[in-house]
Every structure is written in structure tokens, then in C-alpha cells.
Amino acid sequence: MPYKLIEGEKIKDWKGFVDSSAIYVAIVDEGFCDNMICLEQTLYAKSINIPSILVIKEGINQTIPDLFDGLNLIETLYYNDSNRKEVMKKLGKKLKEIKIKLDKEFSRENET
Incomplete structure (x- = not known):
């Protein structure tokens, strides 16, 4: 059964979560x-x-180069054992930026 990765819980309709x-x-x-x-x-x-957004452990993408071709990538981050925490902080910051941008767009749509 699929997992909702962030929360680590099993979900039945993961496609619905992705769609939304x-x-x-x-x-x-x-x-x-x-x-x-x-x-x-x-x-x-x-x-x-x-x-x-892809967060790839260094050295991994050479083994699966074609899997990510065609994704609508807005950012790719690479990490290793020594910088993992810093890279995850960058990911969190990027997600916050995206949320703020989407919130602004949503509030503009609601004003019209």
C-alpha cells in the first residue's frame, strides 16, 4: 500500500493526494x-x-538517469551524509517560498 512520505502513513488513494x-x-x-x-x-x-523537486543522494542519479526525464522540475538538490541536514533546510525554505507564492495567487483570484 502506498505511503504518504512526509507523514509516513499509509494511504489508499495516493493519486488523489497527488492530484490535489x-x-x-x-x-x-x-x-x-x-x-x-x-x-x-x-x-x-x-x-x-x-x-x-528532486532531492537526490549524490551518485544515485547516474544509475537512474531516464526516470526523471520529463518531470516538470523546478529544483534539483543533491545531498550526501555530511550536508543532508543543510539540504533538507533548503528544501523546507523552497517549499515555504512556493506556499507563500501560491497563497498570494489564491488570494488574488478570490478578490476578482
């Missing part, structure tokens, strides 16, 4: 390609052209 999300975030490590749900979610994100 503003962004797809994939944290790619050694086990990513072995997890069919991760692969399916990535392919689905491609098919609906959702803006995406």
Missing part, C-alpha cells in the same frame, strides 16, 4: 528504484506535469 497537491517532492536514495510505489508516483507526476 501543488508540488511533487521525491527524496531519492539507494532504495528508491526498488520501491514500485516511488516509481509509480514519479511516473504519475510526469503524466500530470505537476511541478517537482
